[in-house]
Amino acid sequence: MSFTSSTQQLCGLSLDVAELYGKPHIGAHYEGKSVKSHKKDDDSTCLICSKTVQSVHHVPPLSKGHEFTLKTPNGVFELRPSLFALCGSGTTGCHNDFHGGARFVPEWVWYTDADAEAWWNGEILQRFKPHSTMLYAFGFWRIHDRKTGKYFEVNRV
Ligand SMILES: [Zn+2]
Numbered sequence: 572m573s574f575t576s577s578t579q580q581l582c583g584l585s586l587d588v589a590e591l592y593g594k595p596h597i598g599a600h601y602e603g604k605s606v607k608s609h610k611k612d613d614d615s616t617c618l619i620c621s622k623t624v625q626s627v628h629h630v631p632p633l634s635k636g637h638e639f640t641l642k643t644p645n646g647v648f649e650l651r652p653s654l655f656a657l658c659g660s661g662t663t664g665c666h667n668d669f670h671g672g673a674r675f676v677p678e679w680v681w682y683t684d685a686d687a688e689a690w691w692n693g694e695i696l697q698r699f700k701p702h703s704t705m706l707y708a709f710g711f712w713r714i715h716d717r718k719t720g721k722y723f724e725v726n727r728v
């Protein structure tokens with residue numbers, strides 16, 4: 572993929588990180604407006620190992636910013652981190668592997684450059700709300716495993 576967003580739009584973030592906001596959650600959701608209102612879905616299991624969910628990970632982590640304001644020619648969109656339901660806590664289990672363990676690295680991949688452009692110019696967000704599962708029509712999650720060098724993909728819930 573060769574699409575690159577303008578530096579101005581990224582507000583100091585790298586494109587890889589900025590791209591993580593507002594994408595479909597996996598096994599979790601926000602109950603309120605706060606980024607701390609995250610809850611696991613009733614029927615969810617750990618994204619990585621399918622064990623019982625004990626916590627929810629923000630993608631990107633809240634340390635990168637609680638919100639990303641996407642300014643486009645078609646509107647301004649306040650985007651929150653996407654959520655992954657995992658076993659463990661920020662320091663144990665699969666959740667730790669996204670933090671200190673740094674084993675798993677999530678990436679949002681657009682099918683085409685046109686899809687990426689349609690996100691960054693606001694066209695997709697005019698039609699669908701942030702975190703909508705309809706976004707899987709345009710892209711998907713790729714979770715890199717730095718331990719094995721492999722990855723797996725999630726393209727629907
Ligand atoms: Zn797990």
Ligand SMILES: [Zn+2]
Nearest residue numbers: 627628629661
């Ligand atoms: Zn986390």
